[in-house]
Amino acid sequence: MLRKAPTLRNNNGALQVRVRLDGKDHFINRLGRFEDPIARARAQAISAEIWRDYREGNLDWSLSRYKPLVEGKDPDLLKAMEELMLRKRQGRTTHAYRVLKRYGGALRTEREVREFLRWMEAEGLAASTRSTILSTIRTVQPNNKALSVAFIKVPHRSVQEEVLSKGEIQMVLEEIRTNEEWFYACFAVWLGTGLRNAELIGLTWDCVRLEAGELLITKTLRRDGVYTHKRHWAGTKTGKSRVVPLRGDLVALLKDHKDQMAALGLDTHKGLVFVTPKTYGHLYDSGLELVWKRSQRRVGLAPRRLYAQRHSFLSHALAMGNSPADLAAVAGHRTEQLLNTYAKPTGRVVLPYWEES
Numbered sequence: 001m002l003r004k005a006p007t008l009r010n011n012n013g014a015l016q017v018r019v020r021l022d023g024k025d026h027f028i029n030r031l032g033r034f035e036d037p038i039a040r041a042r043a044q045a046i047s048a049e050i051w052r053d054y055r056e057g058n059l060d061w062s063l064s065r066y067k068p069l070v071e072g073k074d075p076d077l078l079k080a081m082e083e084l085m086l087r088k089r090q091g092r093t094t095h096a097y098r099v100l101k102r103y104g105g106a107l108r109t110e111r112e113v114r115e116f117l118r119w120m121e122a123e124g125l126a127a128s129t130r131s132t133i134l135s136t137i138r139t140v141q142p143n144n145k146a147l148s149v150a151f152i153k154v155p156h157r158s159v160q161e162e163v164l165s166k167g168e169i170q171m172v173l174e175e176i177r178t179n180e181e182w183f184y185a186c187f188a189v190w191l192g193t194g195l196r197n198a199e200l201i202g203l204t205w206d207c208v209r210l211e212a213g214e215l216l217i218t219k220t221l222r223r224d225g226v227y228t229h230k231r232h233w234a235g236t237k238t239g240k241s242r243v244v245p246l247r248g249d250l251v252a253l254l255k256d257h258k259d260q261m262a263a264l265g266l267d268t269h270k271g272l273v274f275v276t277p278k279t280y281g282h283l284y285d286s287g288l289e290l291v292w293k294r295s296q297r298r299v300g301l302a303p304r305r306l307y308a309q310r311h312s313f314l315s316h317a318l319a320m321g322n323s324p325a326d327l328a329a330v331a332g333h334r335t336e337q338l339l340n341t342y343a344k345p346t347g348r349v350v351l352p353y354w355e356e357s
Contacts, residue, residue, distance in 0.1 A: 002059065005051040008043050010034040017043050019050060019063060030068050061143035065108035074106040080140035089224055096136035099125070107137065110146045117150065127154045162304060162311040169312060171299040176291070179298070183291050185257040186274040186283070187309070192250045194313030194331060196237065197306060198222045201283045203273045205258065213251050215244040217332070221272075221282055231282060238332050245330065314342035 002021055009016040009027070015036070017028040028046060032039025046066050053059040060066070067076060081097040099120065107113050120130045131152040138147050164172065169191055177184045190200050193215065202221030209216060218241040224230040236242070246254070254273075262268045266280060274283055285306060293303035310331075317327055318338075328338040 002051075002054045006047040008034075008040065008047065015039050015043050017047050017050075017066075021061065026063055028063060028067050058145075060108070060145055062141050064106075064141060064144055065146070067108075074108065077107065077137075077141065081137065084136070084140055091223065092132055093136055095129075096133040099123075099133055100137065107141075107144070107147060110149065113146045113150045117152065127152055162308045163315045164301075164304065164308060164312045166316065168299075168301060172295050172301070175295045175299050180291050180295060182277045183274075183288070185253055186288075187292070188253055189246075189250055189274075190309045191313055192247055193244050194310045194317070195244065196220070196310065196332075197285055197288075198231075198234075199236070200274065201231070201272075201285075202233065204270055205268050205273055206270045208254060208258075208273060210251055210255055210258075213246045213248070215246060217242050217244055223285065236332060240332070242329060242332050311342060314338065318343055 002019070004020075006017050006019040009018045011027075011029075011034075013034055014029065015031040015034045017031065019026045019028065031043045031046070034040070050059065050063075050066055064074065064076065067074070078097075078101060081093075081100055085093045085097040103116060103119055105112060105116060105119075107116055117130065117134070120133065125133070131154050134147065134150055134152060138144070141147055173184070173188055173191065176187050186200070189195075193200075195203070195215075195217070198220035199217050202219055203215065203217075204219075207216040207218060217236060220234050220236060221231045222234040224232060257273070258268050261271075261273075261275075264280070266275065272282055275281060276283060276287065289306050292306055292309075296303045314327060314331055318324065324335050324339055328335040331338060331342075333341070
């Protein structure tokens, strides 16, 4: 609650507007020198605007609307977004900060927010991306009314978009075998196990049990959200280890792959199973995505994202009649989450047969 109009304050010669909200003092700075009559007039106008908005029920409780811009930018918002990026270290928070920094404008009024949304659309950002950016910005300014009322309509994505058919998977894998041979074992194992990106990239030979025909997933090589080509070792997403079975053809493929890595002098005891062809360092999402998408284009398919491999594996495995509980254990999911996320049409329908055999 704002009990009285904001007042001017002298902070060692710097002019501030003091606003007391719900018993706590908040200060609006960068208004100029206290002895400057122009700065004092500007501060009085800000004080009057806050009091008027409060009386009319339009107060921006974050106070961001009343703070002066610096060269047209809102430094408080940018600072808050940068702190969120460094704390979360997630790709979406980093992207939101970089987009906002590139835009450079303020988001204090509904008009300014509408201009920002139009700018993002003109930049070619997808509706889902724009919505995520807006949601991320709201987390650092939860009381910004202009942000809270903004809305982006995200088109519904068909559940089949992420799932490749059996024939499409065969075509893409054959294309990778022919034109991207270095990456064939990687993508074949990926489509045959449904591992998460960071699990596949961080898979080491000591977790490949060829004789038992299984993978032991205990760790990940997780991407740093701030520095996209930097990765660090971490646990699994659920914090639990799990066993993922391998088909016989994948066991044979990995045996051949291991022999090839050994011939190159690479560590086939605890080293990474899949590495880059030039430096033999860990793989990157961006590099894998280039291979994945251009292979799909070569066979005439609309490119799906990398995660489509996990979607395709689990959706087909469900359609083949595997127990959802068993698959959830293999995937590292709760059963209900598996069904909600991956129970998608694959074209594999087993029809009932009524006549006696």
